[in-house]
Amino acid sequence: MKFGVVVFPGSNCDYDTYYALKNIFKQKTAFLWHKEHDLKNVDCVILPGGFSYGDYLRSGSIAAFSPLMQEVKEFALCGGLVLGICNGFQILLELGLLPGAMLRNEKLKFLCQFVHIRVENNKTPFSHQSKKGQILKIPIAHFDGNYFASPETILEIKKNSQIVFRYSDAKGQLNEEANVNGSAESIAGLINKAGNVLGMMPHPERASEVLLGSEDGRIIFESIIAKLS
Amino acid sequence: MKVRILVSLKDSVLDPQGQTVKNTLHTLGYNSIKDVRQGKVFELELEGISKKEAEKIIPEISDKVLANPVIEKFSWQIIEKG
Numbered sequence: 001m002k003f004g005v006v007v008f009p010g011s012n013c014d015y016d017t018y019y020a021l022k023n024i025f026k027q028k029t030a031f032l033w034h035k036e037h038d039l040k041n042v043d044c045v046i047l048p049g050g051f052s053y054g055d056y057l058r059s060g061s062i063a064a065f066s067p068l069m070q071e072v073k074e075f076a077l078c079g080g081l082v083l084g085i086c087n088g089f090q091i092l093l094e095l096g097l098l099p100g101a102m103l104r105n106e107k108l109k110f111l112c113q114f115v116h117i118r119v120e121n122n123k124t125p126f127s128h129q130s131k132k133g134q135i136l137k138i139p140i141a142h143f144d145g146n147y148f149a150s151p152e153t154i155l156e157i158k159k160n161s162q163i164v165f166r167y168s169d170a171k172g173q174l175n176e177e178a179n180v181n182g183s184a185e186s187i188a189g190l191i192n193k194a195g196n197v198l199g200m201m202p203h204p205e206r207a208s209e210v211l212l213g214s215e216d217g218r219i220i221f222e223s224i225i226a227k228l229s
Numbered sequence: 230m231k232v233r234i235l236v237s238l239k240d241s242v243l244d245p246q247g248q249t250v251k252n253t254l255h256t257l258g259y260n261s262i263k264d265v266r267q268g269k270v271f272e273l274e275l276e277g278i279s280k281k282e283a284e285k286i287i288p289e290i291s292d293k294v295l296a297n298p299v300i301e302k303f304s305w306q307i308i309e310k311g
Contacts, residue, residue: 057295093299099299101299103245106243107245148299149299150299
């Protein structure tokens, strides 16, 4: 089993993600340069956080047009596992692999803090090691994380159980205060209809060691590893 | 030929930046400002194509690249004939 971490100019969580996979989870991991056309036979592609192309035009928009992303799109359409974290989530939206778009955070502030997210769907390759309703403490760091979709799309993703994580308080209650960026339906993590492409704003790689203040992010990587093993 | 493309959030999408600008204008006493919507302007210089061809590619690139049709709309005009 092999993981691939895509590197764009401006990615800044690529090494964190690589470190987590390689050193903490002891997985074979390769960097994938955005200008190449080679996925190096990986079994799971991770689009890491950061500010690809300086967030020019719209967050994630330029990266979505890079050569490697066309391969990633094909990989995803053939059922390959793709996880987009933060900027990676924004790229997946721009690429059209996930429905909706990101707006600027409701209160117009860059948010860099721990949040709580509640597992809404634990029947995905990325969350099957967790329990439904489980609360995870994982940090966020973004300016554009205010998820938006048309009312019809929202109905559709709810009907298909595509909401995997919601922002909640420490007790698992949904409220305005816990929904820090103003996302529709408090969406923190969203999966595609086919169930193989997940985008999430919180950074699980930054919550994979006690030293970092939380190990709750491990469950996402452990789910993928168990699924692929 | 020069083309100006205006991209802004759809009317159905909240624009907190526009709201903040409006609030500031009210603070300064410009109370007649009823609403502010913020957008982006792109100026494109084109060469070697006809007006007809431009009319075909401008909406195409606006839809594909310059605007995100989920949240944004666009309009455009030729500002300098080529």
